[in-house]
Amino acid sequence: MVQIAKVIVDVPTMQTNNPYSYFVPTQIETDIQVGMRVVVPFGNGNRKIQGFVVALETKAEEKNPLKNIESLMDLEPVLNPELIQLSSWLADTTFAFQITCLLTMLPNVMRAKYTKQLKILDPEVSSESLAKILPEDEWKDFQPDQLTPKQQSELLKLRKKNQIEIIYKVKNQAHSKQVFQIKSQLSEEEEPKIMASLRKNAVKMRNLVHYLAFHQTAIKQVEIEKELKITAATIKNAEERGWLTRKKVEQYRDPYAMNKKLTLPLQLNSEQKVALDQVTKSIKDQQSRTFLLEGVTGSGKTEVYLQTIAYALAQNKTAIMLVPEIALTPQMVSRVKGRFGKQVAVLHSGLSDGEKYDEWRRIKRHEAQVVVGARSAIFAPIENVGVIIIDEEHETSYKQDDTPRYHARNVAQWRSEYHNCPLVLGSATPSLESRARSERNVYQLLRLPDRINGHPLPKVKIVDMREELQSGANQNFSDPLLAAIKNRLNLKQQSILMLNRRGYSSFIMCRDCGFVLKCPNCDISLTLHMDNHRMKCHYCGHEEPIPKQCPNCHSEKIRYYGTGTEKVEKELQAQFPEARILRMDVDTTRRKGSHERILQKFGQQQADILLGTQMIAKGLDFPNVTLVGVLNADTALELPDFRSSERTFQLLTQVSGRAGRADKLGEVFIQTFNPDHYAIQLAKSQNYENFFRKEMYIRHQEKYPPYYYTLQITAAHKEEKVAAQKMYTVLNELKPSLSPDAIVLGPTPKPIARVKNKYYYQIVIKYKNEPQLHEAVTKILQESQADYRLGIQLSIDSEPQSFM
DNA sequence: AGCACGCCGACT
């Protein structure tokens, strides 16, 4: 009998994207388990690499000459069967390698580090150029990428002549934090005798002995050092005399150490109750249903989540709750921890690798039953899931934009089916995809139409910037907005001002009539290309020169539109020299924790005005804020993206919800050059349902999601010609597999055609039902592996969040 | 990724 392990090796290529078989040597036969990491020899040189055991089988004999597994890297599996299964599904649906999927599901420390070492075999060996690298006797680390090409080839030559040996080492990065724990070996009776033997002035030791005599329970060394104000030397001394013992214990790095009292569930209103009942029934009946919880800002969605989780816990089940990265603030975390205390594990990008690893292990060891985290927390190794919740489900950050390009919502759906548990998608402004599914009863719609405190939604005023500019006002601030800010300053109330600046805003707009240059074929705004001074459509490739005057009103004030937070801050300060302004954007929040610091400062009313980009729109709740101003609502609106109206509506609705959350009535000013645009008009009335109908109609007309699926294929190369050619070949290969109903856009260059000296070309396929597409694309990906060597990178994105 | 094999140009 032989035991064979199927191993996914850590070589991210298409050709190695399947399990490799290895013999399990007898020494590890009883220890090896599916889901463990192993070190295996791979390739001609038998270099050592990391792999994941995805299956084990026992056979009578094996004809193929297999290699042996070198060693185990884990004492227990790091992957359970569910996650292994999930990884192959993920690899298949996102067109990624399975190894890449496995590594994304696990904490970073599971990724092996490889080191190379060399040793001299022939003492006669001599080399001038390598003198510094060659070791004297033992193995010595070296890094090939730090050697000159000459040295590299010389090294290889020496190895061929068997004068040196090179080995590869797999280093495990997963280390738990170890601390010393001490335990008293003294009894109360012994104390006087020992005290007598100590000098009078040995104060520290006397304190320690006294403590030990009366405290028999084990305690961490750092804690006792702090308590008795003693040093490690004293403890070591006591250990040598046998008064205490020390041992190393594992300690979790607890990033959110909290010892608050637990909060109690709040009283629910009738709609909340209905929603809660529906979901809990599904938990009880073990149904994998998806609910869409559509609730206006302030309608108490979070309380429904918390009570849903409480129900799952009461059923001895666990829960996952996803929150967008930027909303995962300490306030948010403490709200959940306040209800469930130590049962909560938090996973998000702000944690160090070690902290993430510890939280991950707490989940794996069933010490945490509730996982709260950003996108990747959907892969938490939690078992027996009772409910999965995705808050702000419309957020684009739930889609990962590099491989594996997964959407957390889809992974959640998969896991909900696996665990037969409900999935709750919550939002004030659901994505059109989700809302459309609830229309067809694929998802069950639950509504929370009222704010829990009964307060009306803030009054939204739209300011027509075309008029404002005509009356010669300031570029960024209209008179009504300035007056409102002044008023709040006098009243000592706070204001939030949002500058909507999504990346670069390279479109052209007329400052007199608000006209934006659009593509004649696609009804999408054209993008300004400064490299060749032309306007381009990124959907169909249409091109035209930059207009000198507005085609609509013939004004010459048609120009590039865009502005920065820093400039606005200066202007604002000049207008209100006495105002205390806080600026929050990528520049001021780059450093870790600065995000929280700014918000905290604002929350403590150390500033009058918070000026920032989109990041201030999410989930903040400051009771003293009664004014919200959106300086330029159009920037997002006119991006060349079919979702731009949806994004604008969502953003404006969300930011409006920031005003007047407590007992003071809020006011919102939206400055725009397109006051009549439906996304802005409907955001004014906060009418999601009307927006949904209108936008669905447009998507239907334009053949975009949710009526059509989309798939984006991109080629990148340092020469524009090569990237373009590749896309044409791909398209030709794909065509036979496509039905006549499929719509292909492109190939076209990407909006920023050159990034890091590489040119990007893409095609977008819009389709409804293409049974052969998946297979055809997989095949293209496999064949393109050969091109990878030539520097052509092909990437495939199913349901891209943006075509840019 | 990394190593071997194999087929063409400039050297002893």
Add this chain to the structure above:
DNA sequence: GTCGGCGTGCTC
């Protein structure tokens, strides 16, 4: 004639 360039195939 050979050393070495890197295009191509393969890794249990």
